[in-house]
């Protein structure tokens with residue numbers, strides 16, 4: 001499959017490398033087509049990896065992963081909007097505000113969420129919120145954390161969500177995935193992030209996750 005990664009940070013590089021290793025063609029997008037981090041990633045990832053602008057990448061991918069700084073997520077989606085029409089857009093971003101120290105605040109509130117803003121920035125895209133509650137190392141290697149820990153997914157398009165669930169299971173190896181329903185639930189998964197950051201401090205590793213256990 002042709003996959004786009006919007007973002008050259010550690011999430012974009014980690015996902016991109018894994019997806020190339022799974023046999024996909026992956027194009028990484030950045031503000032500048034000559035972005036050095038993207039070029040270095042493509043050189044190390046092999047012949048199925050390529051680079052371009054955010055717009056180039058979104059035009060290329062059948063599925064697009066949004067892996068940019070939360071503050072600029074809607075701006076990046078607007079830049080990539082034309083290529084996103086009808087596409088599955090997996091939103092991994094978090095609305096974190098570190099301006100008042102740790103743990104971070106969210107820059108969204110009430111019923112607002114970054115998932116909702118991303119969908120509004122590209123109304124023709126089929127947004128699925130996923131993977132934002134675990135570190136990128138756990139995203140692509142859930143077995144590195146023992147137990148039946150799970151992932152949370154939400155989105156308004158049932159077919160898009162089913163295709164993302166399939167990719168998460170088959171390519172990344174996720175066994176437990178909680179489908180929370182509509183994209184409006186993005187505010188709930190994003191709201192977990194200040195706790196995730198606090199747990200990261202306690203754990204001393206990013207390889208941890210939560211498990212939802214049900215009583216009898």
Ligand SMILES: NC(=O)c1ccc[n+]([C@@H]2O[C@H](COP(=O)([O-])OP(=O)(O)OC[C@H]3O[C@@H](n4cnc5c(N)ncnc54)[C@H](OP(=O)(O)O)[C@@H]3O)[C@@H](O)[C@H]2O)c1
Nearest residue numbers: 007008009010011030031067068069070093094132135136
């Ligand atoms: N780190 C994790 O393990 C983890 C886990 C779950 C979710 N997340 C979420 O994943 C997202 C990506 O995290 P990350 O640490 O990999 O990367 P990041 O440093 O948050 O973002 C890097 C990307 O943001 C773009 N960017 C920065 N400033 C910009 C601006 N003014 N205009 C347009 N684009 C701009 C960069 O573009 P250029 O390439 O052009 O420089 C780059 O592609 C975040 O929202 C984060 O909350 C991270």
